[in-house]
Amino acid sequence: MSNFPQVSEARQKSLQQSYEAVLSQVNLISSTPVRLVAVSKLKPASDIMALYNVGVRHFGENYVQELITKAQELPKDINWHFIGGLQSGKCKDLARDIEHLYAVETIDSFKKCKKLDTSRTSHGGSEINIYLQINTSGEEQKSGFALDDPELDQTVEYLKSEECKSLKLKGLMTIGSFTESTSEGDENLDFKKLVELKQRLQGTHGVELELSMGMSSDFIQAIKQGSSSVRVGTAIFGERPPRN
Numbered sequence: 001m002s003n004f005p006q007v008s009e010a011r012q013k014s015l016q017q018s019y020e021a022v023l024s025q026v027n028l029i030s031s032t033p034v035r036l037v038a039v040s041k042l043k044p045a046s047d048i049m050a051l052y053n054v055g056v057r058h059f060g061e062n063y064v065q066e067l068i069t070k071a072q073e074l075p076k077d078i079n080w081h082f083i084g085g086l087q088s089g090k091c092k093d094l095a096r097d098i099e100h101l102y103a104v105e106t107i108d109s110f111k112k113c114k115k116l117d118t119s120r121t122s123h124g125g126s127e128i129n130i131y132l133q134i135n136t137s138g139e140e141q142k143s144g145f146a147l148d149d150p151e152l153d154q155t156v157e158y159l160k161s162e163e164c165k166s167l168k169l170k171g172l173m174t175i176g177s178f179t180e181s182t183s184e185g186d187e188n189l190d191f192k193k194l195v196e197l198k199q200r201l202q203g204t205h206g207v208e209l210e211l212s213m214g215m216s217s218d219f220i221q222a223i224k225q226g227s228s229s230v231r232v233g234t235a236i237f238g239e240r241p242p243r244n
Contacts, residue, residue: 091115
């Protein structure tokens with residue numbers, strides 16, 4: 001008997017069907033591979049095991065302590081994506097306590113980037129993929145670099161440099177505004193801005209960048225506009241309980 005969390009047969013079947021339904025939509029829209037990250041925040045570890053049992057390896061979490069707890073009790077070959085707001089004081093915890101941290105998708109300052117790199121280098125562990133979060137909608141309540149923030153270029157150059165030991169620049173991430181994500185238009189203007197920024201940064205810095213954009217409500221449109229990674233939670237796991 002495995003020491004990992006156990007899941008009921010009914011829940012296993014339900015989650016597998018939900019995941020496969022989303023995956024089939026993803027594959028139908030895109031002719032190139034798109035990574036589907038199952039966002040498991042506030043869901044029990046047994047739900048993650050249900051999808052792990054059928055081969056899913058990319059999971060997204062929003063809270064540092066919840067991610068650390070789950071990483072300790074679940075299989076070590078899970079590729080964890082941290083997709084929540086990152087406080088400077090939590091960079092050390094993320095770098096030290098999660099050996100198989102595949103990506104941090106919410107770096108929104110040069111300071112946090114350096115702190116995460118320094119901590120990971122001193123504590124060891126695999127290289128962490130970095131997505132720079134961009135506030136394409138300009139909403140005050142959202143984290144992310146502003147589109148014209150000079151610190152953004154500084155951070156890209158740091159990630160490219162030999163000074164950066166443990167991080168790898170993977171791409172850009174954004175969260176579309178509610179208005180854009182629920183509109184009936186032909187394109188999401190927040191996603192369009194991220195595509196344009198990608199093109200500028202690639203030209204200026206000579207880097208190849210992926211795009212992480214799209215969640216349960218707007219992942220189809222995100223893929224149509226060039227997203228190479230989507231973060232889907234509710235459409236797979238169902239509604240979440242309120243956070244205590």
